Amino acid sequence: MQFLSIPGQAKEKKQLVTQVNQDRIPHAQILLGRPGSPKLALALAYACYILCQDRKDGDACGVCKSCLKSMQYKHPDLHFAFPVISKEGKKREDTTSQDFLDQWRPAVSENPYLDIQAWSQYIGAEKTQPNINTRECNEMIKQLGMRSFESPYKLLLIWLPEYLGKEGNRLLKMIEEPTDNTFIILIAENQERILNTIISRCQITKVSPVSDIQATEYIKARHPNIDSEILAQAVQMSDGDLNKALHIALGSSIDYSDLLLSWMRLSYKRDFSELNDWITMLNTKGREDIKHFMEYAMSFMREYAFYLQTEDVSRLSDSQQLIAKNMTKIMDMIKVESVAKLLQECLSEIMRNVNPRICLMAKSIELGDILRSKDQVKSLYDM
Template sequence: MQFKDVIGQQSVKSQLVKMVQQNRLSHALLFLGKEGSGALPLALAFAQYIVCTSAKTSKFIEPSPSSPRGEGRGEDSCGSCPACIKANQLIHPDIHFSFPVITKKPGESPVSANYIREWREFVDGNPYGNVYDWLQFITAENKQGNITAKECEEINHILNLKSFESGYKILIMWMPEFLGKEGNKLLKLIEEPPPDTLFIFVAEDENVILPTILSRTQLVKILALTDEEIEKALITQGKVENNKAKQIAGVSEGNYRDALQMLQHAEENWQG
């Protein structure tokens, strides 16, 4: 995903790009935004921007061999280099994902890797979805999703390995609110990460995140979308008629997921 594919959030996009261009990238970021604001799409676009090997355009200065790593980079990933193609498909070997999962077999401690195919399909079709949508997608029914102690052990192992292709190893943890006291297993890794390791925590409610993790991250606050941004997205991405898009945007309260839900229900009622 590229920044241009993310609805609105221009100030956050600029903030993230400057972090890289000015070599001020913290090793642990907390993308904090309410449901439907686009925190996960922003995290995906940022990870792709970091691993992109051609993140510059003709209007930006070409970096010299002695330039700092961020200097000369454009304001978005190129979208076409091999790294971008892999990142867009969620198969880049240096971008790892962690998210709430359920047990597949009795007695087994679930990890995100067990659900990576479902995760790719879910994100491709519903990047603004919430955790309820995700758990329904994996047919959790009444089961509670969790990020387990075994998952934390896996993260420790993976991030201590060398990167495969990119200069960075990136972990995107979606909904760290589902990480209980097991998250303390990650503290040493967050405090003293291997070189060029980046944690991106994507959350909705900071009050539910472990304080020990919260205190070790740099906050990237993501505001609710404006009515105008939702309206434009419904028209350009959803091919919605202008008046209907304006009506839905006006009652969506900055939540693009809700806007899509209302659109779907309106279409179902019309067909019914």
């Protein structure tokens, strides 16, 4: 992976490139960023840059022998450690990342914004929590203790050190006194869940989330046929999480904006037969899509509140602008707050595995009450 294929992140790229160019690569560094931020992508591009035999203009050349291997995640001096589960036919305590490299390589090249949920699905770990075990720690120490094969450097990327328990203390000596030209890069999301003993020995580089424009361009470049309305909605509701935006945009053919409008309309009308059909339709899409719909509705309410206060439509897509303008007839800031609270409650109930049908019907009645309360200048029938 090269830096040029990562959208934005100018500050982070410059910092990493400068470290290499000035020969001041920290022995142990944590790239820390929220889920869906390009921290893993940056770590991969950084590793590729360090190992490249012909670095050019602040990026790896992409064509030298070393780059070709790094870009396939097959460079013998580039080691990986990441959370796994037990491999079929093997005990968990005997399984390490090595056993999952054949899944890791395609997973990362398909999506360098990978998060633990996507990875868990990839390796069939929906029911078991992946982790980094003692055997893995011993393997890391062994790998870095060996001489490098092809490059003057040895690199170890530890993805999600949050999944390292107390056994992580075994790594302290390796992190504190690494052998020459050995660099450890940890890629993390949650500083509070990493062993303090590890954090205190690492330099931390914060990675910012991608902007909506960068996320849109990135997804569009890879999926040119994607519906732009669905893409705009997916990006807006993902709040800088590129992985989530990708997942929603690709996995969904649902126009959430349309869905929200019909929900409000039916709730307002209190047409229980039609509401029941609407709920049945949404329910068939599954819990994950209902969750996404609620998240979309919440992000739309935030944008709508912004529009109400500023009349600035620049953050809304074309179809959202139309809905927002119509909504002003019935929805003021007080109602926005009540609806936002209702959506939040609905989302947490869905996440707590409450029956979606029961939850959605109760919330639809409540939504109708909110929308009908006080004076309405014009009814939702006109929307």
